[in-house]
Amino acid sequence: MSSLRGWAKRFFCGILKGENGMRFKRKDILGLQELSAEEIKLILDTAAPMKEILKREIKKLPTLRGRSVVTLFYEPSTRTRNSFELAAKYMGADTVNVTVATSSVQKGENLKDTAKTIQMMGIDVIVIRHSAAGAPHMLARMVEARVINAGDGAHEHPTQALLDMFTIREKKGDFKGLQVAILGDITHSRVARSNIWGLTKMGAEVRVVGPATLMPPYISELGVKVFYRCEEALEGVDVINVLRIQRERQRKGLFPSIREYSRLFGLNEARLRYAKPDVLVLHPGPVNRGVEISPQVQDGPHSAINEQVTNGVAVRMALLYLLLSGGESGEITS
Amino acid sequence: MKLLLKGGFVVDPVRESIEKQDLLVEGGKITGLAPKISIEDAEVFNVTGCYVCPGFIDLHCHLREPGEEHKETIATGTRAAAKGGFTAVVCMGNTNPPADNRAVIEFIKKRAAETGVVPVYPVGCATKGRKGEEISEIGDLAEAGAVALSDDGSSVMNSEVYRRVLEYSKMFDLFVISHCEDSNLSADGVINEGLVSTILGLKGIPCAAEEVHVARDIILVELTGARLHIAHVSSGGSIRYIKEAKERGLRVTAEVTPHHLCLTEELVKDFDTNAKVNPPLRTREDVEALRQALKEGVIDVIATDHAPHSREEKEVEFDYAPFGISGLETAVPLLWDKLVHPGVLTPVELVQKLALNPARILGLPERVLAVGKEAAITVIAPDLQKTVDVSSFVSLGKNSPLDGWTLRGWPVLTVVAGKPVMVDSDYFAGQERR
Numbered sequence: 001m002s003s004l005r006g007w008a009k010r011f012f013c014g015i016l017k018g019e020n021g022m023r024f025k026r027k028d029i030l031g032l033q034e035l036s037a038e039e040i041k042l043i044l045d046t047a048a049p050m051k052e053i054l055k056r057e058i059k060k061l062p063t064l065r066g067r068s069v070v071t072l073f074y075e076p077s078t079r080t081r082n083s084f085e086l087a088a089k090y091m092g093a094d095t096v097n098v099t100v101a102t103s104s105v106q107k108g109e110n111l112k113d114t115a116k117t118i119q120m121m122g123i124d125v126i127v128i129r130h131s132a133a134g135a136p137h138m139l140a141r142m143v144e145a146r147v148i149n150a151g152d153g154a155h156e157h158p159t160q161a162l163l164d165m166f167t168i169r170e171k172k173g174d175f176k177g178l179q180v181a182i183l184g185d186i187t188h189s190r191v192a193r194s195n196i197w198g199l200t201k202m203g204a205e206v207r208v209v210g211p212a213t214l215m216p217p218y219i220s221e222l223g224v225k226v227f228y229r230c231e232e233a234l235e236g237v238d239v240i241n242v243l244r245i246q247r248e249r250q251r252k253g254l255f256p257s258i259r260e261y262s263r264l265f266g267l268n269e270a271r272l273r274y275a276k277p278d279v280l281v282l283h284p285g286p287v288n289r290g291v292e293i294s295p296q297v298q299d300g301p302h303s304a305i306n307e308q309v310t311n312g313v314a315v316r317m318a319l320l321y322l323l324l325s326g327g328e329s330g331e332i333t334s
Numbered sequence: 335m336k337l338l339l340k341g342g343f344v345v346d347p348v349r350e351s352i353e354k355q356d357l358l359v360e361g362g363k364i365t366g367l368a369p370k371i372s373i374e375d376a377e378v379f380n381v382t383g384c385y386v387c388p389g390f391i392d393l394h395c396h397l398r399e400p401g402e403e404h405k406e407t408i409a410t411g412t413r414a415a416a417k418g419g420f421t422a423v424v425c426m427g428n429t430n431p432p433a434d435n436r437a438v439i440e441f442i443k444k445r446a447a448e449t450g451v452v453p454v455y456p457v458g459c460a461t462k463g464r465k466g467e468e469i470s471e472i473g474d475l476a477e478a479g480a481v482a483l484s485d486d487g488s489s490v491m492n493s494e495v496y497r498r499v500l501e502y503s504k505m506f507d508l509f510v511i512s513h514c515e516d517s518n519l520s521a522d523g524v525i526n527e528g529l530v531s532t533i534l535g536l537k538g539i540p541c542a543a544e545e546v547h548v549a550r551d552i553i554l555v556e557l558t559g560a561r562l563h564i565a566h567v568s569s570g571g572s573i574r575y576i577k578e579a580k581e582r583g584l585r586v587t588a589e590v591t592p593h594h595l596c597l598t599e600e601l602v603k604d605f606d607t608n609a610k611v612n613p614p615l616r617t618r619e620d621v622e623a624l625r626q627a628l629k630e631g632v633i634d635v636i637a638t639d640h641a642p643h644s645r646e647e648k649e650v651e652f653d654y655a656p657f658g659i660s661g662l663e664t665a666v667p668l669l670w671d672k673l674v675h676p677g678v679l680t681p682v683e684l685v686q687k688l689a690l691n692p693a694r695i696l697g698l699p700e701r702v703l704a705v706g707k708e709a710a711i712t713v714i715a716p717d718l719q720k721t722v723d724v725s726s727f728v729s730l731g732k733n734s735p736l737d738g739w740t741l742r743g744w745p746v747l748t749v750v751a752g753k754p755v756m757v758d759s760d761y762f763a764g765q766e767r768r
Contacts, residue, residue: 033533112649132651133535134605153653154535190535216532 024322028140028147031156032197040198044166046318047311053090054314064093067124067324071150072098072114074130079285079309080150080159084127087316093324096123111135115142124324128152146323154188159319160284161194163312165202167304168239170311171280175202181233181275182206182224183267184243184292185214187254191284195241196222209233210243210265213254230265234274241282242267245292258291268294272302280304335753336360338373342381342713343681347388347690348702350682357386359709362752367705379747379757380765381713387685388701389421389710389750391692393589394486394511394565394637395662397423397454400441401430406642406730408442409449414640414662414729416755419745421710422453423662424637424696427464427480428487434459434470439478451755452748455481455696460499460510466490469499476506481696484511486565489547491517493554500560509561509585509695514547514572515539515613524653526599526614534602536652539614541569548572552579555586563695564588566639568613570623577632587695589635590624592665593735596672597621601735607648607655609735611641625678634691636684638665642731660731664722666714668736670743674716681716688712713747715761720744 024042032040053059069088071081081097088095100114109117111130118126125146128136133153140147151157165175172178180199186192186208199206200223208219209227220226227233234240245261255261272279281293281302289295298305337359344355344367358366358373366373397411406414408425415423425442427433433442439456446454458480462468464487472483483503489512490496503510520543525531527538548564552575555562564576567590579586593611598618601609609615627633641658648655666688673679679687689712693701703711719742724732746758 110646110650130651132653134652137605138651152535156535188535193533193535217527217538218529218532221529222533 026323028136029158029319029323030136030140030147030149032158032161032194032201033156035198035201037201040162040165040202043162043315043318043322044169046322047162047166047315050317050321051311051314053317054310059090060092061090062092063321064088064091064324067093068096068122069093069125069127069320070096070098070118070123071127072100072118072129073150074100074128074135075151077129077150080129083309083312084148084150084316087313088320090313091317091320093124093320111139112142115139119143119145125320148319148323151190154190154193156194157190158194159312159316160191161198162319163308163315164195164241164282164284165198166311166315167282167308168280171304172238175199175204178204178239179237180204180206180239180241181237182208182241182243183230183233183265184210185245185249186210186219186243187214187216188246188249189243191241191243196224200224207233207237211255211261214249230271231274234271237275237279239280239282240267240275242293244284244286245288262291266292266294267297269296269300272297282308285309336373336376337749337752337754338371338376338378339381339386339711339713340371340378342384342386344703345385345387345681345685346702347682347685348700352385352682357703357711359711359749359752362709364703364705364707364709367703379713379762381747382765383715383717384746385681385714385716386703387712387714388689388703389748390419390666390688390712391696391701392420392423392638392640392662392665393635393692393695395423395425395640396428396642396658397425398642399429399445400438404644404730407449408445408454410728410730411640411642411662412446412450412452412454414727415452416748416750417728417745418662418664419666419712419714419748420452420662421712421748421750422455424455424457424481426484426486427457427459428485432459432464433457433480434462434464436471436474436478439475439480443479452750457482457484457486457511459483460485460490461495464488466492466495469495469502472502472506472508476508480508482509482511482563484513484565486511486513489513489515489517493550496551497554497558500554500558500562504558504560509563511563511565512547512551513565514544514551516543516546519543519546523614524610525602526616528599528617530599530602534605539612541571541616541620544569544613545571545575549575552576552584552586555579555584561585562587566591566594566613566637567624567633568594568616568620570616570620573623573627573632577627580632587634587691588632589637590628590633591639592636592661592668593659595621595624595628595636596668597735605652606735607650607652608659608733608737610652610655610657611659612657625673628687629679629683634687635695636665636669636687637692638662640729640731642729643733644730645732648733658731658733659735660727660729660733662729663727664734664736664741667720667722667741667744670714670716671741675742709749709752711747711749712745714743715746716743718742718744718746718761
């Protein structure tokens with residue numbers, strides 16, 4: 001074990017001393033709005049060697065041994081929760097899962113009391129997903145533990161955006177001048193918002209496209225171009241990030257039918273031809289097959305949807321590492 | 335009991351003048367008003383440098399009794415009013431049970447007489463159960479002492495029902511207070527629809543939800559000839575409809591809250607549930623338009639829409655928190671600091687909006703300080719600077735986004751029926767030492 005620890009020490013010192021020797025000083029990861037380009041770069045740089053670890057036969061590191069991570073999910077999710085749990089376990093941390101049925105939120109224990117309980121259990125990191133925007137921010141104000149936002153309402157989903165960006169950088173090298181289209185329900189998408197903050201900070205040019213009824217007001221003030229026609233929006237783009245369409249929005253009258261949505265905004269091979277020949281296709285999952293994206297595109301050569309899952313674990317390992325060790329010293333403490 | 339207020343600037347909102355005069359109160363009435371009054375056996379207040387104003391009336395507040403006494407009671411709410419410089423309040427009927435019947439109005443009046451420190455004028459519900467379906471027993475409500483009709487807290491969406499409310503109210507010379515919100519346009523909304531709602535991913539309430547309703551209600555006033563008062567105007571876009579209605583001679587008046595005059599949606603950026611209010615805080619442009627409308631007289635009244643809630647109710651996720659700001663104790667200092675000191679409103683204009691016009695709308699005697707008048711008085715120290723501390727509120731509702739704000743211009747003495755119901759003893763002790 002000690003040799004592994006020694007290895008990890010050398011390994012991570014290299015990362016942290018990095019190019020500019022920057023250290024991560026935040027208590028929480030609540031959104032990409034408040035992160036600087038340097039911080040984003042540090043996270044992505046840290047995630048690269050984490051991905052290497054995921055390829056090893058024995059993935060367990062001692063780095064976060066003795067640390068505890070709780071995933072507190074007020075919304076159903078398997079992918080994000082498992083991703084965090086595995087990331088924490090690969091880093092040697094202990095994990096606890098708390099799933100709160102949304103239906104019982106009103107009558108059950110409130111977030112404030114839950115926060116106090118978790119605080120008293122001596123948890124180091126709380127990963128929270130909540131249907132109400134701002135819930136992680138409220139939690140972060142109430143606990144000493146570090147808080148990672150795993151998606152709050154339609155506000156932010158920073159780890160998803162970071163894994164999207166990690167995937168983009170891996171395939172495209174750099175963000176400068178890159179044309180990225182985000183396609184779908186922008187209004188209700190935390191993935192869209194976090195991607196917009198992150199990508200524009202890193203120098204990419206972002207377009208958003210979707211039905212006018214799913215486009216939030218003043219979105220262009222965030223520095224993005226707004227389109228309502230798919231073909232125009234996809235013209236010459238390097239990356240297309242396809243959002244999941246919730247059937248519930250149709251029931252609320254925001255678009256007439258799944259059929260018409262798919263006909264006007266579904267990403268298919270014909271539409272893909274408007275983009276650059278080497279276009280990269282992303283989707284945060286889970287996919288409504290054949291609705292927002294055709295099976296041919298989803299399973300086709302441009303798609304990195306499966307790889308995003310692996311990258312998600314790597315990015316989350318990097319965040320846990322930076323939050324728990326990055327602020328204190330440039331070295332791994334054991 | 336005799337009170338002598340010495341050396342203050344007495345504000346006359348009718349003659350639009352301010353004169354340095356001493357004011358004597360005796361037996362509940364004003365008995366003397368002269369440049370210099372000397373009398374042996376009176377309790378003397380040195381109000382040098384202060385504005386001595388006819389008592390302020392809050393045309394819109396929520397006292398929560400009966401039914402929600404954990405948020406506020408008539409006892410605590412009227413004390414908060416007195417502390418904030420208000421000598422009377424109009425309370426809305428969205429209690430539990432709602433004030434849609436004689437018994438609740440009588441209960442409120444009885445509790446006010448027993449436990450209140452300022453007069454309370456109750457508003458009866460426009461429709462049964464505030465459901466917007468059937469008109470309430472308005473004749474009964476009028477007889478019991480309701481001063482107006484409103485389903486405030488929600489709107490009457492059915493135009494036919496509202497038409498009948500307006501028509502029927504005319505028989506009793508009651509005015510109707512409109513909470514203007516198209517509940518389909520505002521459904522699930524929690525803040526203003528705009529850049530901030532887009533960034534935070536919160537469901538917005540567009541200005542149009544208010545404007546559609548303002549326009550409809552004015553059209554119904556035209557149809558019925560009823561008297562309508564539009565509550566808490568928040569959107570700059572509503573103003574043109576109100577202005578036009580007034581120009582055409584319709585009996586329409588309007589109010590705006592201190593928070594809509596002084597705060598913007600920016601306050602919600604950190605998900606502060608104490609800034610969650612309905613209608614929502616809007617943009618800088620709306621604030622400017624509302625101030626202009628107030629100055630021009632398109633908006634007649636400033637009313638607090640004091641909406642107290644318990645800490646437990648507000649210390650939850652933003653989406654789940656109830657709407658409302660506890661406003662009685664900060665209204666005057668906020669207005670003085672943000673509107674009077676910068677010269678947006680003169681002291682006379684502020685007194686018109688807080689005393690003269692509310693009294694006229696309620697059909698009360700003209701609100702001026704003159705010999706023979708009932709002694710309802712608000713005294714403001716324009717240069718007194720204090721920091722808002724919600725834990726010192728007498729209101730049970732500590733839900734104010736102004737906690738920690740330092741404001742200049744505070745009420746120091748409130749007199750109701752000739753008796754001081756609030757005295758800032760620290761202030762007057764300081765005056766003596768000087």
